[in-house]
Amino acid sequence: GQNIDQPTEMTATEGAIVQINCTYQTSGFNGLFWYQQHAGEAPTFLSYNVLDGLEEKGRFSSFLSRSKGYSYLLLKELQMKDSASYLCAVSDSNYQLIWGAGTKLIIKP
Amino acid sequence: GAVVSQHPSWVICKSGTSVKIECRSLDFQATTMFWYRQFPKQSLMLMATSNEGSKATYEQGVEKDKFLINHASLTLSTLTVTSAHPEDSSFYICSASAGRDFYEQYFGPGTRLTVT
Numbered sequence: 178g179q180n181i182d183q184p185t186e187m188t189a190t191e192g193a194i195v196q197i198n199c200t201y202q203t204s205g206f207n208g209l210f211w212y213q214q215h216a217g218e219a220p221t222f223l224s225y226n227v228l229d230g231l232e233e234k235g236r237f238s239s240f241l242s243r244s245k246g247y248s249y250l251l252l253k254e255l256q257m258k259d260s261a262s263y264l265c266a267v268s269d270s271n272y273q274l275i276w277g278a279g280t281k282l283i284i285k286p
Numbered sequence: 287g288a289v290v291s292q293h294p295s296w297v298i299c300k301s302g303t304s305v306k307i308e309c310r311s312l313d314f315q316a317t318t319m320f321w322y323r324q325f326p327k328q329s330l331m332l333m334a335t336s337n338e339g340s341k342a343t344y345e346q347g348v349e350k351d352k353f354l355i356n357h358a359s360l361t362l363s364t365l366t367v368t369s370a371h372p373e374d375s376s377f378y379i380c381s382a383s384a385g386r387d388f389y390e391q392y393f394g395p396g397t398r399l400t401v402t
Contacts, residue, residue, distance in 0.1 A: 219379045219395050219396040221393070222393075264330070274332070
């Protein structure tokens, strides 16, 4: 079967750095996405990785290792507004998105 | 950037009635649209994939006669929840992509349905 695993909840301090991990087993791979979702809102796109390595976008970076079936989302200089759920999703061989359950990130002052 | 709208943003209906939710891509042609459902504190669950001009492909466990999807044009897809029941209360989100080799999906803002 296809499976995406990510921690259910994480807590971090404002101004700090947090890394949210995602491991996957899917039938085929056409890229991995990270989305941010605030409560009651639709997800917004953060990043897309299809090749191994680190993609940096401002305070957010995403890393992919296809051989390990592993990705992480790195958030730097955390702000209170970063409190949200972070969803990992993999595009499989049919270009269908397989979603993780999301990681709820709680930022404390 | 690519914008996807949904209407209505929230709706309350009585049990047994039908509700139609519209999803529009405002500045691009969406050859594929996806409909998701999200229950509180749960991840998005794909309900169906629709390609313009053809029948939608439903995920296992999703009743196609209950959740009618019409993708009549390259900018509009509709989801009709027929004979709604309280257990259908959920957050319904559509997304659109410009083609098979898409880079990302563009999400609509979602529609919160409450069935009383």
